[in-house]
Amino acid sequence: MNLDFSDDQKFLQAEAKKFLEKENSVNRSRNILDTDKNVDKELWSKIVELGWTGIRIPEEYGGLGLGHLELCVIAEELGRYLAPVPFSSSVYLFTEAIIKYADEEIKKEILPKLISGEVVGTLAVTEDFHAPSKENIITEVSSDLVNGKKIGVPDAQVSTHSILVTKSENGINLRLIDHAHQSVTIEHQQNIDESRGHFSIECNDTPSKLIGGETNGWELYESIINQAAVLFSFEQIGGSQASLDMSINYAKERYAFGRPIGSFQAIKHKLADMYVALTLAKSNSYYAAWALSTESSDLPTASATARVSATKAFQLCSKENIQTHGGNGYTWEYDCHLFYKRSKLLSVNIGSLSNWKEKLVSSLEQSNIN
Amino acid sequence: MDFNDTPEQAEFRKTCRKWLEDNAKLKSGNQVEDFANIDFLQAGKDWQKKKYDAGWAMLHWPKEYGGIAASAIERIIWSEEESKFSVPRGIFEIGLGMCGPVMMEYASEEQKSRYLPPMAEGSEIWCQLFSEPSAGSDVAGLRSKAVQDGDKWIINGQKVWTSGAHFSDYGILVVRHDPNLDKHKGMTFFFVDMKSPGIEVKPIKQITGGSSFNEVYFTDVVIPDSQRLGEIGDGWKVAITTLMNERLAVGDANGADAEEAFKWAKNQDDSGEPLINNKSARASIADWYCEANGLKNTKLRTMSALSKGETPGPEASITKIVSANKLQDIGNFGIDSLDMAGMLKPDDSEVQSFHNAWLGAPGLRIAGGTDEILKNVIAERVLGLPQDPRADKNIAFKDIPSGNS
Numbered sequence: 026m027n028l029d030f031s032d033d034q035k036f037l038q039a040e041a042k043k044f045l046e047k048e049n050s051v052n053r054s055r056n057i058l059d060t061d062k063n064v065d066k067e068l069w070s071k072i073v074e075l076g077w078t079g080i081r082i083p084e085e086y087g088g089l090g091l092g093h094l095e096l097c098v099i100a101e102e103l104g105r106y107l108a109p110v111p112f113s114s115s116v117y118l119f120t121e122a123i124i125k126y127a128d129e130e131i132k133k134e135i136l137p138k139l140i141s142g143e144v145v146g147t148l149a150v151t152e153d154f155h156a157p158s159k160e161n162i163i164t165e166v167s168s169d170l171v172n173g174k175k176i177g178v179p180d181a182q183v184s185t186h187s188i189l190v191t192k193s194e195n196g197i198n199l200r201l202i203d204h205a206h207q208s209v210t211i212e213h214q215q216n217i218d219e220s221r222g223h224f225s226i227e228c229n230d231t232p233s234k235l236i237g238g239e240t241n242g243w244e245l246y247e248s249i250i251n252q253a254a255v256l257f258s259f260e261q262i263g264g265s266q267a268s269l270d271m272s273i274n275y276a277k278e279r280y281a282f283g284r285p286i287g288s289f290q291a292i293k294h295k296l297a298d299m300y301v302a303l304t305l306a307k308s309n310s311y312y313a314a315w316a317l318s319t320e321s322s323d324l325p326t327a328s329a330t331a332r333v334s335a336t337k338a339f340q341l342c343s344k345e346n347i348q349t350h351g352g353n354g355y356t357w358e359y360d361c362h363l364f365y366k367r368s369k370l371l372s373v374n375i376g377s378l379s380n381w382k383e384k385l386v387s388s389l390e391q392s393n394i395n
Numbered sequence: 396m397d398f399n400d401t402p403e404q405a406e407f408r409k410t411c412r413k414w415l416e417d418n419a420k421l422k423s424g425n426q427v428e429d430f431a432n433i434d435f436l437q438a439g440k441d442w443q444k445k446k447y448d449a450g451w452a453m454l455h456w457p458k459e460y461g462g463i464a465a466s467a468i469e470r471i472i473w474s475e476e477e478s479k480f481s482v483p484r485g486i487f488e489i490g491l492g493m494c495g496p497v498m499m500e501y502a503s504e505e506q507k508s509r510y511l512p513p514m515a516e517g518s519e520i521w522c523q524l525f526s527e528p529s530a531g532s533d534v535a536g537l538r539s540k541a542v543q544d545g546d547k548w549i550i551n552g553q554k555v556w557t558s559g560a561h562f563s564d565y566g567i568l569v570v571r572h573d574p575n576l577d578k579h580k581g582m583t584f585f586f587v588d589m590k591s592p593g594i595e596v597k598p599i600k601q602i603t604g605g606s607s608f609n610e611v612y613f614t615d616v617v618i619p620d621s622q623r624l625g626e627i628g629d630g631w632k633v634a635i636t637t638l639m640n641e642r643l644a645v646g647d648a649n650g651a652d653a654e655e656a657f658k659w660a661k662n663q664d665d666s667g668e669p670l671i672n673n674k675s676a677r678a679s680i681a682d683w684y685c686e687a688n689g690l691k692n693t694k695l696r697t698m699s700a701l702s703k704g705e706t707p708g709p710e711a712s713i714t715k716i717v718s719a720n721k722l723q724d725i726g727n728f729g730i731d732s733l734d735m736a737g738m739l740k741p742d743d744s745e746v747q748s749f750h751n752a753w754l755g756a757p758g759l760r761i762a763g764g765t766d767e768i769l770k771n772v773i774a775e776r777v778l779g780l781p782q783d784p785r786a787d788k789n790i791a792f793k794d795i796p797s798g799n800s
Contacts, residue, residue, distance in 0.1 A: 026404070026468075026702045027397050028695040094396065273778050288781040290767070293774030300773055301713045305689030308710070312692040315396040334685045382681035389657060389684065390671070 063222025443517025
């Protein structure tokens with residue numbers, strides 16, 4: 026019985042923590058907000074230098090060839106320190122899709138460049154202000170040329186490539202496009218957490234390469250999302266822990282009515298609720314990490330369970346962190362709002378809470394039939 | 396990460412399993428435990444005796460008291476295997492889980508040899524006498540009096556919520572020996588023969604209609620000083636040892652869980668469609684599934700630490716808060732799913748399990764520390780928040796405002 030990370034993985038996590046702490050990652054996230062940029066390029070290139078973008082890439086392509094568990098511990102730290110970098114888009118979504126579904130030629134071309142940072146990727150699915158589905162995708166691909174517009178694509182402007190969910194006459198396709206092509210127009214869209222930008226991608230006869238099969242693109246997309254949900258959960262528990270830690274520190278230091286506010290049961294119970302939500306999310310994420318790393322058939326259920334718990338935990342912890350800080354928590358100066366905004370970004374990025382609850386119950390129904 | 400036993404653990408599990416298969420039947424369906432049923436009591440005693448003779452009764456205890464000095468992880472393995480069999484467990488939880496550890500720590504060698512083996516064997520049942528009418532969450536506010544008279548003590552007062560007192564042979568008892576001292580300094584701890592003259596046990600009728608706990612009245616009950624556990628005035632310190640064990644003993648709420656709610660919703664009609672197609676039911680089931688698995692996986696993390704010989708983190712402290720509230724919500728969901736017929740109590744084991752959950756959960760949210768007290772414990776012991784300023788510190792107990800004039 027060992028539902029825990031290994032000593033090596035814990036060491037990697039401690040190193041990641043040290044690095045992001047030293048780099049002042051939370052402040053970097055704040056500083057981005059005062060610029061018209063949506064990424065900290067310096068931090069990103071340091072992360073690339075550390076080799077984190079190649080953790081999961083097999084050694085034959087120059088990567089470290091490590092497992093998902095190593096990625097989980099890093100994700101937790103990126104979440105804790107609000108790193109303003111396109112890691113989730115490029116690593117959990119884009120790189121994983123290439124490793125899993127791209128043909129050998131594409132892998133040889135793209136994977137080494139993902140390691141070196143020459144290629145940064147993202148995944149584009151949404152087209153309108155509602156949840157995407159197999160039925161409502163309208164971006165079209167025909168003779169490898171893509172036409173259509175995606176919106177709300179995270180990190181698109183700092184990405185060199187993206188994988189688009191498109192429709193062809195044969196069904197849903199995943200399509201790799203190069204942002205450098207003149208037919209691609211990328212525009213910034215105002216968003217809630219500008220430390221990670223969101224963009225529209227418009228394709229006008231844009232050449233593309235097929236990733237995976239001609240007909241099963243939606244199933245591949247869902248499988249990528251199911252994997253990524255585990256890694257997103259780790260970012261969310263990192264953010265939840267940071268929010269809870271801020272609340273604890275403030276509740277001990279802030280005095281009202283002649284005593285620390287943390288001595289009032291209204292505050293104690295609030296923080297205990299945060300701890301409960303975080304503990305449930307963490308335990309479910311550990312189990313999902315196991316399911317991911319062993320390619321267990323329980324992964325769809327396990328990842329949805331982790332995702333729902335972690336989204337709830339980060340939403341609760343980040344909003345109650347503002348509340349615990351009172352008026353100060355509502356100021357730009359305090360960090361509370363950075364976590365509140367990041368919790369929203371992470372909670373909608375791969376689909377909303379209600380949709381993940383639905384996925385969870387569907388997967389229970391599915392596994393019950395089988 | 397893996398869910399495998401080490402070779403030693405696997406070997407141990409096989410041994411447990413073998414013995415259980417030879418001596419008990421594998422579970423089928425839900426078994427309801429009922430304290431009022433005397434046959435169940437006898438069955439419990441018989442099972443305990445069987446386990447004792449084979450060394451399984453208190454396997455982590457030293458050999459001289461009937462154990463096999465098993466490790467923490469071996470204890471969990473045994474418990475996992477035993478829970479797969481249809482056996483009458485539960486009657487001895489308070490005695491073995493709370494009274495046993497206190498006796499082990501504070502009783503004399505002679506007393507341990509006398510009392511621990513029959514406790515483990517189940518021939519003598521123990522209860523815990525702490526709470527009082529005016530001392531619930533604030534158990535240190537207890538008022539039952541102990542007056543020393545030579546080498547004995549005279550006890551007067553009343554205890555309440557005493558589970559199993561009506562069939563217990565012995566009890567552990569904390570009482571106030573000096574109301575002129577500070578609240579936490581004026582208490583002393585004893586164990587008492589429940590057959591002593593002057594002890595009267597009155598069952599309390601619960602909201603379920605059943606009676607699993609009691610009021611216990613003490614009128615000039617005599618306890619020899621040799622049955623004092625700890626020094627005079629150390630009552631609170633000894634009680635805390637017990638309460639820490641209680642929080643482990645009263646853990647996961649048994650009863651209808653996410654899995655049962657899910658199965659029920661698949662078969663239950665909801666205005667002409669299966670209830671599982673109802674969006675609101677689906678969202679609730681998802682939430683309960685996350686909580687149920689969150690607790691299960693939390694337990695696995697705790698076991699992982701024990702398995703590696705490490706001290707588990709504080710994560711298990713969330714168990715009772717989460718499981719008792721979930722139980723209440725699931726009971727409520729099941730009853731509501733019957734819509735206007737929800738007030739009826741049909742002869743249907745699934746519906747009964749929702750009724751049991753709905754009526755049992757309010758008790759579980761209070762027993763062994765209310766939700767509120769447990770949240771204080773998490774906030775203070777786990778998160779390190781400061782204690783409330785107290786109105787009952789550094790004054791004589793008798794001068795503390797009580798609201799009782």
